[in-house]
Amino acid sequence: xxxxxLRPTLGxxxxxxxxxxxxxxxxxxxxxxxxxxxxxxxxxxxxEPSNFLYDTKHLPPEHSDVxxxxxxxxxxxxxxxxxxxxxxRGAIRVLVVERDQTYSKASTGLSVGGIRQQFxxxxxxxxxxxxxxxxxxxxxxxxxxxxxxxxxxxxxSGYLLLASEEGAAVLESNVRMxxxxxxxxxxxxxxxxxxxxxxxxxxxxxxxxxGMENEGWFDPWSLLQGLRxxxxxxGVFFCQGEVTRFVTSSSRMRTSVGEEVNLKRIHxxxxxxxxxxxxxxxxxAIVINAAGAWSGQVAELAGVGKGPPGTLQGTKLPxxxxxxxxxxxxxxxxxxxxxxxxxxxxxxxxxxxxLGKNYVGGRSPTEEEEPDPANLEVDHDFFQxxxxxxxxxxxxxxxxxxxxxxxxxxxxxxxFDQNGVVGPHPLVVNMYFATGFxxxxxxxxxxxxxxxxxxxxxxxxxxxxxxxFLFSRFYLEEKVLEQxxx
Amino acid sequence: MAAPxxxxxxxxxxxxxxxxxxxxxxxxxxxxxxLRKKRTLLQFLSDHFYEVEFLREYLLQRQxxxxxxxxxxxxxxxxxxxxxxxxxxxxxxxxxxVINYHGLDSLLSLKELQSLSLQRCPHLDDWCLSRLxxxxxxxxxxxxAGCPRISERGLACLHHLPNLRKLDIxxxxxxxxxxxxxxxxxxxxxxxxxxxxxxxxxxxQGPEEQPQDTAGPIPAE
Ligand SMILES: Cc1cc2nc3c(=O)[nH]c(=O)nc-3n(C[C@H](O)[C@H](O)[C@H](O)COP(=O)(O)OP(=O)(O)OC[C@H]3O[C@@H](n4cnc5c(N)ncnc54)[C@H](O)[C@@H]3O)c2cc1C
Numbered sequence: 001x002x003x004x005x006l007r008p009t010l011g012x013x014x015x016x017x018x019x020x021x022x023x024x025x026x027x028x029x030x031x032x033x034x035x036x037x038x039x040x041x042x043x044x045x046x047x048e049p050s051n052f053l054y055d056t057k058h059l060p061p062e063h064s065d066v067x068x069x070x071x072x073x074x075x076x077x078x079x080x081x082x083x084x085x086x087x088x089r090g091a092i093r094v095l096v097v098e099r100d101q102t103y104s105k106a107s108t109g110l111s112v113g114g115i116r117q118q119f120x121x122x123x124x125x126x127x128x129x130x131x132x133x134x135x136x137x138x139x140x141x142x143x144x145x146x147x148x149x150x151x152x153x154x155x156x157s158g159y160l161l162l163a164s165e166e167g168a169a170v171l172e173s174n175v176r177m178x179x180x181x182x183x184x185x186x187x188x189x190x191x192x193x194x195x196x197x198x199x200x201x202x203x204x205x206x207x208x209x210x211g212m213e214n215e216g217w218f219d220p221w222s223l224l225q226g227l228r229x230x231x232x233x234x235g236v237f238f239c240q241g242e243v244t245r246f247v248t249s250s251s252r253m254r255t256s257v258g259e260e261v262n263l264k265r266i267h268x269x270x271x272x273x274x275x276x277x278x279x280x281x282x283x284x285a286i287v288i289n290a291a292g293a294w295s296g297q298v299a300e301l302a303g304v305g306k307g308p309p310g311t312l313q314g315t316k317l318p319x320x321x322x323x324x325x326x327x328x329x330x331x332x333x334x335x336x337x338x339x340x341x342x343x344x345x346x347x348x349x350x351x352x353x354x355l356g357k358n359y360v361g362g363r364s365p366t367e368e369e370e371p372d373p374a375n376l377e378v379d380h381d382f383f384q385x386x387x388x389x390x391x392x393x394x395x396x397x398x399x400x401x402x403x404x405x406x407x408x409x410x411x412x413x414x415x416f417d418q419n420g421v422v423g424p425h426p427l428v429v430n431m432y433f434a435t436g437f438x439x440x441x442x443x444x445x446x447x448x449x450x451x452x453x454x455x456x457x458x459x460x461x462x463x464x465x466x467x468x469f470l471f472s473r474f475y476l477e478e479k480v481l482e483q484x485x486x
Numbered sequence: 487m488a489a490p491x492x493x494x495x496x497x498x499x500x501x502x503x504x505x506x507x508x509x510x511x512x513x514x515x516x517x518x519x520x521l522r523k524k525r526t527l528l529q530f531l532s533d534h535f536y537e538v539e540f541l542r543e544y545l546l547q548r549q550x551x552x553x554x555x556x557x558x559x560x561x562x563x564x565x566x567x568x569x570x571x572x573x574x575x576x577x578x579x580x581x582x583x584v585i586n587y588h589g590l591d592s593l594l595s596l597k598e599l600q601s602l603s604l605q606r607c608p609h610l611d612d613w614c615l616s617r618l619x620x621x622x623x624x625x626x627x628x629x630x631a632g633c634p635r636i637s638e639r640g641l642a643c644l645h646h647l648p649n650l651r652k653l654d655i656x657x658x659x660x661x662x663x664x665x666x667x668x669x670x671x672x673x674x675x676x677x678x679x680x681x682x683x684x685x686x687x688x689x690x691q692g693p694e695e696q697p698q699d700t701a702g703p704i705p706a707e
Contacts, residue, residue: 136587136613140547140550143543143546145542145543145546153639154612154613154639155639155642156612156613156615156616156639156640156642156643157639157642157643212619212646213616213617213619214616216616336670336673336674337638337641337642337645337670337671337673337674338642338645338674355638355663355666355667355670
């Protein structure tokens with residue numbers, strides 16, 4: 001069976017060769033540079049066309065050990081951990097390629113900033129616990145001399161998940177697991193709920209779970225900017241441009257049972273510069289696919305999913321953009337400072353925003369309601385018809401409210417099992433994934449970045465075992481379902 | 487601790503950029519031959535700065551470590567007095583006690599604690615306030631005045647302490663809207679007397695007397 005190939009071991013041995021090939025490369029680089037100089041000297045000789053003053057600052061370097069596609073919170077976190085865990089200062093050259101430095105469509109800035117431990121999978125709980133510890137000490141991890149501290153604006157107000165009679169048993173068993181992992185979650189009966197939050201109508205609620213500690217929301221921009229500043233100070237290269245092509249080579253191999261597989265390796269990444277046809281090839285040993293909602297497309301560029309259906313080669317990265325609306329409303333009679341992030345039995349969620357009786361919230365549409373992801377326009381009817389009635393039912397004060405603004409963002413949605421994809425591709429052996437977190441990627445970014453750096457540098461996961469999140473599960477059809485997708 | 491800061495200022499930030507560029511080029515011949523002399527000088531300086539930066543980082547880390555070490559001392563509280571001090575009254579206000587998130591551990595096991603004074607603690611932040619809920623059964627008085635890192639986000643967690651009868655949240659420079667926050671805290675804790683910054687006090691205290699750079703990783707003292 002192919003299972004043997006699917007283990008990361010194979011990728012690893014190739015990877016080590018890839019990284020170590022760099023010392024050999026430096027001779028080539030030397031030659032390359034000497035010829036560059038010759039060229040430039042020649043250009044100074046009268047009569048020769050002069051291009052000496054051609055500015056190349058905006059171009060990426062010609063080679064980088066690791067190229068990270070996507071400079072969102074996940075890509076930056078991978079960069080951070082690679083530089084933190086590298087054996088020797090400056091050992092790994094890391095380049096982050098981001099096509100939009102304003103991050104106008106990136107999920108990171110458009111998220112609602114929530115962090116919770118209330119997941120159904122132990123790995124997700126562990127990732128959140130790791131993250132909360134990191135965030136609490138963010139100014140130790142991301143300290144940059146001379147720079148002001150990161151102001152994360154964490155609101156430790158907790159998540160409150162409501163379950164109907166049907167969902168109560170699952171909620172209870174999830175909470176048991178969450179507590180075993182070390183999360184501080186308590187269960188509440190409808191009566192307790194009513195006493196604690198008198199503004200909730202508990203009709204239809206059989207059980208609730210409430211995060212006492214380490215849950216709440218923070219400013220995603222602060223984390224993004226803090227990471228960016230830190231990795232820049234650690235010597236990570238940045239470049240604005242779009243990855244449009246991978247130059248690969250392939251070799252046929254036979255598994256021990258005689259099956260033939262086609263192993264691919266990326267040698268060069270083509271980075272297309274903004275608003276031009278110009279592109280720059282970057283030689284590299286490793287590519288990290290951290291392109292968020294667009295990571296499916298980036299995987300396709302490397303040939304992932306291009307093969308006969310049912311084969312590993314024909315297995316796509318099942319991550320696509322899914323549009324999600326967030327509404328901000330004002331309600332003078334609304335609940336007070338104690339308001340947690342509440343998720344109703346039907347998936348409608350909201351939380352307090354600031355002190356002025358403002359709230360943000362929304363709901364994930366059903367498969368049938370899925371809006372067209374072509375643009376980021378907001379559907380206001382969705383709030384009127386699918387969100388507000390439920391809000392008003394749960395919190396009667398919300399019967400009169402005024403929507404003040406709204407926005408839309410893309411979930412990096414994994415259509416297979418709504419969970420992250422982490423680690424190398426079994427066939428494109430030097431492409432590593434860090435994507436697919438379907439609406440909880442912000443809070444898991446720091447843990448995922450570390451996991452990717454670990455498997456890349458050491459060949460296996462150390463801090464948190466994310467083996468269930470490997471790509472191979474799509475081919476093996478082993479779903480790792482997360483029930484608590486909000 | 488002014489020392490590390492002083493060192494920090496010795497290095498103009500723009501060098502950081504240059505340094506890295508040159509570091510990466512070391513071992514590779516740069517095209518600008520005519521700049522070679524300059525390059526060697528810069529190389530020297532950048533190497534020099536490398537050390538300086540290392541020193542800065544070291545000092546920064548040591549500062550952080552010190553707070554952690556000090557907080558270990560708080561665990562003695564538990565071994566000395568046992569986990570339950572009946573009707574305990576706890577004061578940690580002596581000109582900025584170093585208690586932080588981890589130091590709180592020992593306090594949280596004091597199940598009979600009725601009054602806790604954490605005034606002017608430079609390391610006490612919103613994360614700490616979110617951990618006080620184990621004291622919900624007993625805590626009646628909480629004094630937080632003058633803690634530079636506490637904001638309205640942390641105060642929002644105090645709804646976990648329904649037995650509070652007295653809460654001092656005056657002089658919290660990180661709270662953006664003190665009066666509004668006080669009203670909202672009063673609404674959240676209807677049985678509690680909330681002491682906030684009164685207007686007169688706010689007027690007496692000129693802006694220059696307000697603590698500066700309060701959210702910094704290094705406390706000002
Ligand atoms: C409305 C909404 C609410 C959310 N709420 C939460 C929440 O409460 N908690 C939580 O944890 N998560 C939440 N999320 C999810 C979270 O935002 C994402 O999972 C996370 O930000 C993903 O990070 P990323 O770095 O992978 O993606 P992004 O931030 O999207 O970054 C990917 C980057 O890759 C770049 N890119 C793509 N293709 C290329 C290419 N070919 N070349 C160069 N660059 C490329 C893009 O420009 C983009 O900047 C929410 C998301 C949305 C939309």
